[in-house]
Amino acid sequence: MELKILCCAGWILMFIFPPVFCCDRCLHKSKVSYYSSSEAVNVGACGYESFASTVKNGDVAAASAKIYREGVGCGGCYQIRCTDPKICSKSGIKVVVSDFTQNNQTDFVLPSRTFSKMAQPKKSSKLLKMGIVDIEYKRIPCEYPGQNMTVKIDKISNYPYFLAVQFLYQGGQTDIVLVDVAQAGSSNWKYMTRNHGAVWSMQQPPMGPLSLRLLVTSG
Ligand SMILES: *[C@@H]1O[C@H](CO)[C@@H](O)[C@H](O)[C@H]1NC(C)=O
Numbered sequence: 542m543e544l545k546i547l548c549c550a551g552w553i554l555m556f557i558f559p560p561v562f563c564c565d566r567c568l569h570k571s572k573v574s575y576y577s578s579s580e581a582v583n584v585g586a587c588g589y590e591s592f593a594s595t596v597k598n599g600d601v602a603a604a605s606a607k608i609y610r611e612g613v614g615c616g617g618c619y620q621i622r623c624t625d626p627k628i629c630s631k632s633g634i635k636v637v638v639s640d641f642t643q644n645n646q647t648d649f650v651l652p653s654r655t656f657s658k659m660a661q662p663k664k665s666s667k668l669l670k671m672g673i674v675d676i677e678y679k680r681i682p683c684e685y686p687g688q689n690m691t692v693k694i695d696k697i698s699n700y701p702y703f704l705a706v707q708f709l710y711q712g713g714q715t716d717i718v719l720v721d722v723a724q725a726g727s728s729n730w731k732y733m734t735r736n737h738g739a740v741w742s743m744q745q746p747p748m749g750p751l752s753l754r755l756l757v758t759s760g
Pocket residue numbers: 645646
């Protein structure tokens with residue numbers, strides 16, 4: 542069941558700027574591997590469920606701890622290319638983080654279909670046989686043409702006692718670090734906490750139409 546609120550009564554976005562040395566857009570060297578099971582995508586730690594198999598045609602990734610950042614990294618977009626010039630395409634692929642991987646040899650684990658898209662034409666089976674490959678990656682702004690950011694009520698929500706939401710189609714290169722909620726028109730803001738992955742929740746939420754206020758970092 543997906544109950545979607547397209548536009549709550551109001552949105553307020555605020556930005557904070559992290560120090561420049563974070564270098565959110567630098568090129569990093571690492572490795573990538575792939576899931577043997579295609580179902581792994583739908584049980585991602587971010588809690589996106591079926592959204593993960595539809596967003597960007599299912600080009601999603603499980604990310605290592607330093608990228609996943611206990612859920613802060615959920616929804617982040619990355620461009621990844623493997624570096625073997627005989628097999629790999631130059632542009633590589635773009636993925637959205639939907640899961641966490643404990644695999645300590647790679648920074649990303651991809652669905653095999655997504656992994657094989659890094660190959661040049663007719664080289665995908667050769668790439669798949671390699672299993673784990675050297676890559677370069679960088680964070681990029683997420684783009685969802687024709688899509689507005691969407692608030693989805695999470696399945697663990699039990700309104701009016703417990704409210705749990707996730708934010709889908711978050712464009713740009715930002716992280717959500719705080720979420721506040723108030724009854725529409727009220728300035729009595731109450732904070733939500735990150736429940737797990739991309740899911741924010743609170744006990745005893747305000748009643749009626751709600752406004753949400755997000756604090757995001759800008760990279
Ligand atoms: C990497 O993971 C393997 C298996 O989970 C473990 O045996 C190994 O100690 C880990 N290595 C490091 C450096 O954490």
